[in-house]
Amino acid sequence: MEIDGGRSRITCTIDFDKDGRQAGYCRAPLSRNTAGWGTVEIPIIVVKNGKGPTLLLTGGVHGDEYEGPIAISRLARTLDPAKVQGRVIMLPAVNIPAIMADTRLSPIDGWDINRTFPGNPKGSFTQMLAHFLDSVILPMADLSLDMHTAGHSADSALSTNMHYLPDPAMREKTMAAASAFGAPFNAVFGGVDEGSTFTSCVERRGKISLGTELGGWGRVNIEGVRIARRGVDNIMKHMGIVEGVPDTTQRDGSPKTRHMMVRDPKAYVFAPRGGLFEPTHNVGDTVRVGEVAGWIHFIEDVDNPPIELTYGMSGVLWMGAGPGRCTRGDAVGVIMQDYQDNWS
Numbered sequence: 110m111e112i113d114g115g116r117s118r119i120t121c122t123i124d125f126d127k128d129g130r131q132a133g134y135c136r137a138p139l140s141r142n143t144a145g146w147g148t149v150e151i152p153i154i155v156v157k158n159g160k161g162p163t164l165l166l167t168g169g170v171h172g173d174e175y176e177g178p179i180a181i182s183r184l185a186r187t188l189d190p191a192k193v194q195g196r197v198i199m200l201p202a203v204n205i206p207a208i209m210a211d212t213r214l215s216p217i218d219g220w221d222i223n224r225t226f227p228g229n230p231k232g233s234f235t236q237m238l239a240h241f242l243d244s245v246i247l248p249m250a251d252l253s254l255d256m257h258t259a260g261h262s263a264d265s266a267l268s269t270n271m272h273y274l275p276d277p278a279m280r281e282k283t284m285a286a287a288s289a290f291g292a293p294f295n296a297v298f299g300g301v302d303e304g305s306t307f308t309s310c311v312e313r314r315g316k317i318s319l320g321t322e323l324g325g326w327g328r329v330n331i332e333g334v335r336i337a338r339r340g341v342d343n344i345m346k347h348m349g350i351v352e353g354v355p356d357t358t359q360r361d362g363s364p365k366t367r368h369m370m371v372r373d374p375k376a377y378v379f380a381p382r383g384g385l386f387e388p389t390h391n392v393g394d395t396v397r398v399g400e401v402a403g404w405i406h407f408i409e410d411v412d413n414p415p416i417e418l419t420y421g422m423s424g425v426l427w428m429g430a431g432p433g434r435c436t437r438g439d440a441v442g443v444i445m446q447d448y449q450d451n452w453s
Protein backbone atom coordinates (compact mmCIF):
# COMPACT_ATOMS: atom_id res chain seq x y z
CA MET A 110 0.00 0.00 0.00
CA GLU A 111 2.99 2.29 -0.62
CA ILE A 112 1.75 4.88 -3.09
CA ASP A 113 1.71 8.66 -3.51
CA GLY A 114 3.17 10.39 -0.51
CA GLY A 115 3.27 7.54 1.95
CA ARG A 116 1.70 4.36 3.18
CA SER A 117 -1.97 4.29 4.04
CA ARG A 118 -2.71 3.91 7.75
CA ILE A 119 -5.97 2.16 6.86
CA THR A 120 -5.85 -1.64 6.75
CA CYS A 121 -8.18 -4.00 4.93
CA THR A 122 -8.85 -7.70 5.49
CA ILE A 123 -9.90 -8.39 1.88
CA ASP A 124 -7.71 -10.36 -0.55
CA PHE A 125 -8.57 -8.52 -3.76
CA ASP A 126 -7.14 -11.29 -5.97
CA LYS A 127 -9.20 -14.09 -4.47
CA ASP A 128 -12.22 -15.53 -6.28
CA GLY A 129 -15.59 -15.66 -4.53
CA ARG A 130 -17.40 -13.30 -2.19
CA GLN A 131 -15.62 -11.58 0.68
CA ALA A 132 -17.16 -9.18 3.14
CA GLY A 133 -15.19 -7.33 5.79
CA TYR A 134 -13.98 -3.95 6.90
CA CYS A 135 -11.33 -1.41 6.19
CA ARG A 136 -10.05 -0.27 9.57
CA ALA A 137 -9.06 3.34 9.95
CA PRO A 138 -7.25 4.35 13.12
CA LEU A 139 -8.97 6.97 15.25
CA SER A 140 -7.65 7.94 18.64
CA ARG A 141 -10.51 8.82 20.98
CA ASN A 142 -10.67 9.94 24.60
CA THR A 143 -11.95 6.47 25.45
CA ALA A 144 -9.77 4.44 23.05
CA GLY A 145 -6.28 5.60 22.13
CA TRP A 146 -5.91 2.71 19.66
CA GLY A 147 -9.51 2.87 18.45
CA THR A 148 -10.54 2.26 14.86
CA VAL A 149 -13.42 3.15 12.56
CA GLU A 150 -14.69 0.21 10.49
CA ILE A 151 -15.70 0.87 6.89
CA PRO A 152 -17.75 -1.94 5.26
CA ILE A 153 -16.32 -3.47 2.08
CA ILE A 154 -17.65 -6.32 -0.03
CA VAL A 155 -15.77 -7.77 -2.99
CA VAL A 156 -17.18 -10.29 -5.47
CA LYS A 157 -14.71 -11.70 -7.96
CA ASN A 158 -14.65 -14.50 -10.48
CA GLY A 159 -11.82 -15.13 -12.91
CA LYS A 160 -10.41 -12.49 -15.22
CA GLY A 161 -12.34 -9.41 -16.30
CA PRO A 162 -12.84 -5.72 -15.61
CA THR A 163 -13.21 -4.20 -12.15
CA LEU A 164 -16.16 -2.02 -11.21
CA LEU A 165 -15.84 0.18 -8.12
CA LEU A 166 -19.12 1.16 -6.47
CA THR A 167 -18.98 3.81 -3.76
CA GLY A 168 -21.85 5.20 -1.73
CA GLY A 169 -22.08 7.38 1.33
CA VAL A 170 -19.15 9.64 0.47
CA HIS A 171 -21.53 12.21 1.92
CA GLY A 172 -23.39 10.87 4.93
CA ASP A 173 -26.84 12.28 4.12
CA GLU A 174 -27.25 10.73 0.66
CA TYR A 175 -29.07 7.41 0.85
CA GLU A 176 -30.08 5.96 -2.51
CA GLY A 177 -26.57 4.80 -3.51
CA PRO A 178 -25.79 3.11 -0.18
CA ILE A 179 -29.16 1.30 -0.34
CA ALA A 180 -28.58 0.07 -3.90
CA ILE A 181 -24.96 -0.95 -3.29
CA SER A 182 -25.63 -2.78 -0.02
CA ARG A 183 -28.54 -4.66 -1.63
CA LEU A 184 -26.27 -5.72 -4.48
CA ALA A 185 -23.51 -6.64 -2.03
CA ARG A 186 -25.81 -9.10 -0.26
CA THR A 187 -27.16 -10.73 -3.42
CA LEU A 188 -24.48 -10.73 -6.13
CA ASP A 189 -23.63 -14.35 -6.97
CA PRO A 190 -19.92 -14.84 -7.75
CA ALA A 191 -20.82 -17.65 -10.19
CA LYS A 192 -22.65 -15.08 -12.36
CA VAL A 193 -19.73 -12.64 -12.33
CA GLN A 194 -16.87 -12.38 -14.80
CA GLY A 195 -14.38 -9.93 -13.34
CA ARG A 196 -14.59 -8.06 -10.05
CA VAL A 197 -16.99 -5.74 -8.23
CA ILE A 198 -15.59 -3.77 -5.27
CA MET A 199 -18.40 -2.35 -3.16
CA LEU A 200 -18.04 0.34 -0.49
CA PRO A 201 -21.67 1.19 0.34
CA ALA A 202 -20.77 3.40 3.31
CA VAL A 203 -17.46 5.11 2.56
CA ASN A 204 -17.74 7.95 5.02
CA ILE A 205 -19.17 5.91 7.87
CA PRO A 206 -18.72 8.58 10.59
CA ALA A 207 -20.78 11.04 8.50
CA ILE A 208 -23.34 8.34 7.67
CA MET A 209 -23.90 7.50 11.33
CA ALA A 210 -24.23 11.23 12.06
CA ASP A 211 -26.48 11.79 8.99
CA THR A 212 -24.34 14.72 7.84
CA ARG A 213 -22.56 15.79 4.67
CA LEU A 214 -19.39 16.81 6.49
CA SER A 215 -17.36 14.54 8.73
CA PRO A 216 -18.37 14.84 12.39
CA ILE A 217 -14.75 13.95 13.27
CA ASP A 218 -12.92 16.83 11.64
CA GLY A 219 -15.54 18.90 9.80
CA TRP A 220 -14.13 18.23 6.32
CA ASP A 221 -16.11 17.46 3.16
CA ILE A 222 -14.22 14.39 1.92
CA ASN A 223 -15.20 15.20 -1.65
CA ARG A 224 -13.16 18.40 -1.39
CA THR A 225 -10.05 16.83 0.17
CA PHE A 226 -8.82 14.47 -2.57
CA PRO A 227 -6.20 13.15 -3.17
CA GLY A 228 -5.91 13.30 0.61
CA ASN A 229 -2.99 12.76 2.93
CA PRO A 230 -2.11 9.55 4.82
CA LYS A 231 -0.77 11.58 7.74
CA GLY A 232 -3.49 14.21 7.73
CA SER A 233 -6.84 14.43 9.49
CA PHE A 234 -9.22 11.46 9.53
CA THR A 235 -11.00 12.61 6.34
CA GLN A 236 -7.74 13.31 4.52
CA MET A 237 -6.49 9.84 5.50
CA LEU A 238 -9.69 8.25 4.19
CA ALA A 239 -9.48 10.18 0.91
CA HIS A 240 -5.88 9.07 0.43
CA PHE A 241 -6.84 5.43 1.03
CA LEU A 242 -9.58 5.58 -1.60
CA ASP A 243 -7.35 7.26 -4.17
CA SER A 244 -4.11 5.36 -3.64
CA VAL A 245 -5.23 1.90 -2.51
CA ILE A 246 -8.72 1.22 -3.89
CA LEU A 247 -8.88 3.29 -7.08
CA PRO A 248 -5.86 1.79 -8.88
CA MET A 249 -7.71 -1.55 -8.99
CA ALA A 250 -10.77 -0.14 -10.80
CA ASP A 251 -11.53 0.25 -14.50
CA LEU A 252 -14.74 2.19 -13.89
CA SER A 253 -15.75 4.13 -10.78
CA LEU A 254 -19.43 4.72 -10.10
CA ASP A 255 -19.65 7.14 -7.17
CA MET A 256 -23.27 7.45 -6.06
CA HIS A 257 -24.46 10.76 -4.64
CA THR A 258 -27.64 12.74 -4.18
CA ALA A 259 -28.03 16.41 -3.37
CA GLY A 260 -28.18 15.59 0.36
CA HIS A 261 -29.99 17.96 2.67
CA SER A 262 -28.79 20.96 0.66
CA ALA A 263 -30.94 20.52 -2.47
CA ASP A 264 -33.01 18.17 -4.61
CA SER A 265 -31.74 16.80 -7.92
CA ALA A 266 -33.28 15.53 -11.12
CA LEU A 267 -32.43 11.81 -11.27
CA SER A 268 -29.19 11.81 -13.20
CA THR A 269 -25.70 10.59 -13.76
CA ASN A 270 -22.97 13.18 -14.21
CA MET A 271 -19.49 13.50 -15.66
CA HIS A 272 -16.94 16.13 -16.56
CA TYR A 273 -16.58 17.29 -20.15
CA LEU A 274 -13.35 15.36 -20.76
CA PRO A 275 -10.85 16.90 -23.21
CA ASP A 276 -9.92 13.46 -24.61
CA PRO A 277 -12.68 12.52 -27.10
CA ALA A 278 -12.14 8.77 -26.59
CA MET A 279 -12.53 9.00 -22.80
CA ARG A 280 -15.49 11.34 -23.23
CA GLU A 281 -17.18 8.83 -25.52
CA LYS A 282 -16.47 5.90 -23.16
CA THR A 283 -17.82 7.84 -20.19
CA MET A 284 -20.96 8.90 -22.06
CA ALA A 285 -21.48 5.28 -23.12
CA ALA A 286 -21.31 4.24 -19.46
CA ALA A 287 -23.81 6.99 -18.56
CA SER A 288 -26.13 5.83 -21.34
CA ALA A 289 -25.87 2.27 -20.02
CA PHE A 290 -26.63 3.32 -16.43
CA GLY A 291 -29.91 4.64 -17.76
CA ALA A 292 -30.89 7.52 -15.46
CA PRO A 293 -33.46 9.92 -16.95
CA PHE A 294 -30.69 12.53 -17.43
CA ASN A 295 -26.89 12.62 -17.75
CA ALA A 296 -25.40 16.01 -16.87
CA VAL A 297 -22.05 16.78 -18.51
CA PHE A 298 -20.38 19.70 -16.83
CA GLY A 299 -17.22 21.68 -17.34
CA GLY A 300 -15.25 24.54 -15.90
CA VAL A 301 -15.65 23.32 -12.34
CA ASP A 302 -12.77 20.87 -12.09
CA GLU A 303 -11.41 22.02 -8.78
CA GLY A 304 -9.12 18.97 -8.60
CA SER A 305 -10.08 18.02 -5.05
CA THR A 306 -13.03 15.76 -5.85
CA PHE A 307 -13.02 12.00 -6.19
CA THR A 308 -14.00 12.40 -9.86
CA SER A 309 -10.79 14.33 -10.48
CA CYS A 310 -8.73 11.53 -8.88
CA VAL A 311 -10.42 8.91 -11.04
CA GLU A 312 -9.71 10.94 -14.16
CA ARG A 313 -6.08 11.57 -13.14
CA ARG A 314 -5.62 7.82 -12.91
CA GLY A 315 -7.04 7.35 -16.41
CA LYS A 316 -10.16 5.51 -15.27
CA ILE A 317 -13.76 6.05 -16.28
CA SER A 318 -15.58 8.20 -13.73
CA LEU A 319 -19.33 8.39 -13.41
CA GLY A 320 -21.22 10.14 -10.63
CA THR A 321 -24.91 10.20 -9.80
CA GLU A 322 -27.39 12.62 -8.31
CA LEU A 323 -30.45 10.56 -7.40
CA GLY A 324 -32.53 12.68 -5.07
CA GLY A 325 -31.92 14.87 -2.06
CA TRP A 326 -33.76 16.86 0.60
CA GLY A 327 -32.49 14.44 3.23
CA ARG A 328 -35.09 11.81 2.31
CA VAL A 329 -34.98 8.52 0.41
CA ASN A 330 -36.30 9.14 -3.10
CA ILE A 331 -38.27 6.03 -4.11
CA GLU A 332 -37.71 6.47 -7.83
CA GLY A 333 -34.07 7.36 -7.08
CA VAL A 334 -33.59 3.97 -5.42
CA ARG A 335 -35.21 2.20 -8.38
CA ILE A 336 -32.93 4.00 -10.85
CA ALA A 337 -29.91 3.35 -8.60
CA ARG A 338 -30.59 -0.39 -8.36
CA ARG A 339 -31.28 -0.73 -12.07
CA GLY A 340 -28.26 1.44 -12.84
CA VAL A 341 -25.73 -0.73 -10.98
CA ASP A 342 -27.15 -3.81 -12.74
CA ASN A 343 -26.95 -1.98 -16.07
CA ILE A 344 -23.33 -0.91 -15.53
CA MET A 345 -22.29 -4.49 -14.72
CA LYS A 346 -23.97 -5.63 -17.96
CA HIS A 347 -22.35 -2.79 -19.91
CA MET A 348 -18.89 -3.85 -18.65
CA GLY A 349 -19.52 -7.54 -19.38
CA ILE A 350 -19.23 -8.41 -15.67
CA VAL A 351 -22.69 -10.00 -15.72
CA GLU A 352 -24.64 -11.19 -18.74
CA GLY A 353 -27.48 -9.22 -20.24
CA VAL A 354 -28.39 -5.99 -21.99
CA PRO A 355 -28.91 -2.75 -20.01
CA ASP A 356 -32.56 -1.72 -19.60
CA THR A 357 -32.66 2.03 -20.19
CA THR A 358 -36.38 2.57 -20.80
CA GLN A 359 -37.66 5.73 -19.10
CA ARG A 360 -40.95 6.29 -17.31
CA ASP A 361 -42.07 8.73 -20.01
CA GLY A 362 -41.61 6.02 -22.66
CA SER A 363 -38.33 7.37 -23.95
CA PRO A 364 -35.91 4.51 -24.73
CA LYS A 365 -32.84 6.17 -23.28
CA THR A 366 -31.06 8.72 -21.11
CA ARG A 367 -31.27 12.39 -22.16
CA HIS A 368 -27.75 13.85 -22.29
CA MET A 369 -27.56 17.38 -20.91
CA MET A 370 -24.85 19.92 -20.14
CA VAL A 371 -24.21 22.47 -17.44
CA ARG A 372 -21.61 24.88 -18.77
CA ASP A 373 -23.06 28.39 -18.78
CA PRO A 374 -22.68 30.62 -15.70
CA LYS A 375 -26.29 31.67 -16.36
CA ALA A 376 -27.34 28.12 -15.40
CA TYR A 377 -27.14 29.09 -11.72
CA VAL A 378 -29.81 31.03 -9.86
CA PHE A 379 -28.20 32.56 -6.78
CA ALA A 380 -29.98 34.01 -3.77
CA PRO A 381 -29.05 37.72 -3.44
CA ARG A 382 -30.32 37.75 0.16
CA GLY A 383 -30.99 35.27 2.90
CA GLY A 384 -34.65 34.49 3.54
CA LEU A 385 -37.40 31.97 3.09
CA PHE A 386 -37.26 30.69 -0.50
CA GLU A 387 -40.48 29.78 -2.30
CA PRO A 388 -39.56 27.85 -5.48
CA THR A 389 -41.80 27.65 -8.53
CA HIS A 390 -40.58 24.39 -10.08
CA ASN A 391 -39.63 20.85 -9.19
CA VAL A 392 -36.40 19.31 -10.43
CA GLY A 393 -36.84 17.79 -13.88
CA ASP A 394 -39.28 20.55 -14.92
CA THR A 395 -38.71 22.47 -18.15
CA VAL A 396 -38.09 26.16 -17.45
CA ARG A 397 -37.68 29.24 -19.64
CA VAL A 398 -35.39 32.25 -19.53
CA GLY A 399 -37.02 35.15 -17.68
CA GLU A 400 -39.57 32.88 -15.99
CA VAL A 401 -39.95 33.26 -12.22
CA ALA A 402 -37.65 30.84 -10.37
CA GLY A 403 -39.11 31.74 -6.98
CA TRP A 404 -39.37 34.40 -4.32
CA ILE A 405 -37.31 35.12 -1.22
CA HIS A 406 -39.70 36.08 1.57
CA PHE A 407 -38.86 38.13 4.65
CA ILE A 408 -41.69 36.96 6.84
CA GLU A 409 -40.10 38.45 9.94
CA ASP A 410 -40.51 41.95 8.43
CA VAL A 411 -44.05 43.25 7.78
CA ASP A 412 -43.08 45.92 5.25
CA ASN A 413 -40.48 44.06 3.21
CA PRO A 414 -41.86 42.60 -0.04
CA PRO A 415 -40.38 39.34 -1.38
CA ILE A 416 -37.57 39.42 -3.95
CA GLU A 417 -38.50 37.77 -7.23
CA LEU A 418 -35.79 35.60 -8.84
CA THR A 419 -35.85 34.65 -12.53
CA TYR A 420 -34.05 32.06 -14.64
CA GLY A 421 -31.11 33.31 -16.69
CA MET A 422 -31.60 30.67 -19.38
CA SER A 423 -33.98 28.00 -20.64
CA GLY A 424 -33.57 24.29 -19.96
CA VAL A 425 -34.43 21.64 -17.40
CA LEU A 426 -34.10 22.23 -13.66
CA TRP A 427 -31.26 19.92 -12.51
CA MET A 428 -30.87 21.10 -8.92
CA GLY A 429 -33.62 22.67 -6.87
CA ALA A 430 -33.45 24.54 -3.59
CA GLY A 431 -33.07 22.55 -0.41
CA PRO A 432 -34.23 23.69 2.99
CA GLY A 433 -36.80 26.47 3.08
CA ARG A 434 -34.42 29.06 4.45
CA CYS A 435 -31.67 30.09 2.05
CA THR A 436 -28.49 32.01 2.75
CA ARG A 437 -27.21 34.88 0.61
CA GLY A 438 -25.06 33.32 -2.14
CA ASP A 439 -26.79 29.92 -2.19
CA ALA A 440 -27.57 28.41 -5.59
CA VAL A 441 -31.32 27.87 -5.34
CA GLY A 442 -31.57 26.45 -8.85
CA VAL A 443 -29.26 24.96 -11.50
CA ILE A 444 -30.39 24.54 -15.10
CA MET A 445 -29.11 22.03 -17.63
CA GLN A 446 -29.44 22.30 -21.40
CA ASP A 447 -29.48 19.61 -24.07
CA TYR A 448 -25.96 18.37 -24.73
CA GLN A 449 -23.90 19.64 -27.63
CA ASP A 450 -20.46 18.20 -28.30
CA ASN A 451 -18.77 21.44 -29.35
CA TRP A 452 -16.93 22.75 -26.32
CA SER A 453 -13.31 22.74 -27.42
Ligand SMILES: [Zn+2]
Nearest residue numbers: 171174257258
Ligand atom coordinates in the same frame (compact mmCIF):
# COMPACT_ATOMS: atom_id res chain seq x y z
ZN1 LIG B 1 -22.71 13.98 -2.35
